[in-house]
Amino acid sequence: MTVLVEAPRVNANEDNLQLIEIRVTQGERVEQGTILFVLETTKAAVEVDAPEAGTVGLLDIKVGDFVPVGATLCKIVDENSNAVVGETSAADVGASEVAITAKARKAASELGVDLADVIPSNGRIGEAEVRAAAGRRSGAKRAEPGEPSSVAFSRRAVIIGGGGHAACLIDALDGAGYDIVGCTDQALPAGHHVCGGISVIGTEDCLERLLAEGTRYAFIGIGGAQSSQVRRAMYERATAMGFVLPPVIHPSAIVSKATRIGHGCHILAGASIGPRCTIGNNVIVNQGTIVCHDSLVQDNAHLTPGAILAGGVGIGAMTVVGMGATVLLGVQIGADCLIHNGAHISANVADNTIVDAQGRRHLR
Numbered sequence: 001m002t003v004l005v006e007a008p009r010v011n012a013n014e015d016n017l018q019l020i021e022i023r024v025t026q027g028e029r030v031e032q033g034t035i036l037f038v039l040e041t042t043k044a045a046v047e048v049d050a051p052e053a054g055t056v057g058l059l060d061i062k063v064g065d066f067v068p069v070g071a072t073l074c075k076i077v078d079e080n081s082n083a084v085v086g087e088t089s090a091a092d093v094g095a096s097e098v099a100i101t102a103k104a105r106k107a108a109s110e111l112g113v114d115l116a117d118v119i120p121s122n123g124r125i126g127e128a129e130v131r132a133a134a135g136r137r138s139g140a141k142r143a144e145p146g147e148p149s150s151v152a153f154s155r156r157a158v159i160i161g162g163g164g165h166a167a168c169l170i171d172a173l174d175g176a177g178y179d180i181v182g183c184t185d186q187a188l189p190a191g192h193h194v195c196g197g198i199s200v201i202g203t204e205d206c207l208e209r210l211l212a213e214g215t216r217y218a219f220i221g222i223g224g225a226q227s228s229q230v231r232r233a234m235y236e237r238a239t240a241m242g243f244v245l246p247p248v249i250h251p252s253a254i255v256s257k258a259t260r261i262g263h264g265c266h267i268l269a270g271a272s273i274g275p276r277c278t279i280g281n282n283v284i285v286n287q288g289t290i291v292c293h294d295s296l297v298q299d300n301a302h303l304t305p306g307a308i309l310a311g312g313v314g315i316g317a318m319t320v321v322g323m324g325a326t327v328l329l330g331v332q333i334g335a336d337c338l339i340h341n342g343a344h345i346s347a348n349v350a351d352n353t354i355v356d357a358q359g360r361r362h363l364r
Contacts, residue, residue: 003052003076004101004126009069009246010261011041013176019065019073020045026059030076037073043255043267051105054078103127110242131216131242157217158210158243159183159198160234166221167195168268168287172250173219181215204234211241218243220264223284224302226338228318232300235264235282245282253285262299280317298335316351338364 007017021038024030030050037048054076061073100115107130108115118125157178159166162185173180174196182201183194192200207218218238222231238245245264249255254272262281267273270288277291280299285291287305295309298317303309307321310328315321316335323341327333334351342357349355352364 002057002078002100003054003105005036005048005051005073005076006101006103007039007067007069007071007073008046008048009244010039010046011043011247011249013249013251014041014043015177016066016068017041017046019061019063019067022059022061022063024056024059024074026056026074028056030054030056039067040257042257043249043253044259044261045257046260048073050076052076052078100125101127104130107131107242110240127244128216131211155179155217156181156215157219158201158207158215159194159219159221160204160207160238161185161221162188162192162194162200163221163223165223165266165284169219169221169248169266170195170198172248172266172268175251176248178217181210183221207238207241207243211243216244218245219248219266220245220282223286224320225304225322226320228282228300228302228320231284231302232282232318235300239264256293274311304341336364 017039020040024036031053032050034050035047036050039046057075057077059074104125104127107127113130118129155178157180159169162183166183180198182199184202184204185200186203188200190200190202220231220235222234224231247261247265249267250269252269253267256275258275259273259277261279264282265279267285268287271285273291274293276293277295279297282300283297284302289303290308292311294311295313297315300318301315302320304323306324308326312330313327314332316333318335319333319337321339325339325343327345331345333349336352337349338354340356343355353361354364355361
């Protein structure tokens with residue numbers, strides 16, 4: 001079995017990344033999770049690790065190369081495979097050895113698709129081929145080899161939510177190359193205009209249909225001024241369904257190349273993130289927020305407009321930092337906290353704590 005390691009999408013507005021570091025050599029044995037490459041865009045850097053254990057093959061790139069999103073960086077070849085480590089392209093893989101991308105294996109697991117039932121494309125099975133197989137299984141005509149798939153996958157995207165945060169996302173995604181089919185919302189009626197010509201097309205009940213029809217990307221248009229519970233639940237649901245949730249970085253945001261941005265993050269207009277920061281998955285860094293060097297913002301946190309984090313600050317998972325709040329150098333705020341608008345935080349905050357604008361603290 002061969003797994004293709006592909007260049008990930010780091011910034012929704014950029015389709016190419018520069019390879020700045022190669023940490024392995026062709027023929028080297030690696031374990032799952034071994035860091036293989038470091039790539040960067042104009043906004044951030046990202047480490048690419050091995051999705052499975054095996055031997056590195058097809059290492060035909062060099063430091064400084066620019067690679068498009070989705071391009072093959074290398075192969076990970078299982079020791080029991082008949083594949084040749086030095087093959088020059090996925091198209092050269094023989095019929096007995098089909099190259100399967102890590103995203104394809106993940107999608108197959110989530111959708112319950114047997115990889116043996118997936119029709120390869122040029123000796124390769126990617127995520128699109130797996131989803132096409134899932135679509136055929138649900139009732140579409142099975143395509144013959146060489147025929148176009150019955151499900152066309154492109155950069156079609158849906159925004160889940162139709163309120164203010166959804167409008168901010170539509171603004172941030174303008175010109176990013178996504179074909180936004182509309183927004184889903186549990187309360188707003190179909191046809192309700194959200195922003196920029198994008199309207200509500202139905203409730204979340206239509207997400208499965210959209211995915212089957214080829215809407216591959218999703219963006220969580222749900223904010224949360226006091227809690228991230230709803231946003232986290234929707235992020236987990238969309239991920240489990242098989243949607244791809246790329247980060248969104250507004251063109252006016254400033255993000256250091258030495259900062260790492262997680263999946264599904266939203267870095268909105270005027271935000272600034274300094275070097276050596278780590279922003280977890282599904283985090284909102286809202287308009288005008290400042291995150292200084294060496295800070296860590298964990299999964300599902302929300303830094304609301306105008307919040308200021310000095311260097312070395314830690315923000316726990318699910319925590320909401322209110323508008324205009326300031327957090328001093330090195331202060332650590334725990335998980336699931338609520339920092340009120342305008343609060344000034346000069347000492348560490350324990351998990352599950354509310355801090356009001358006057359600095360008073362009590363448990364949630």
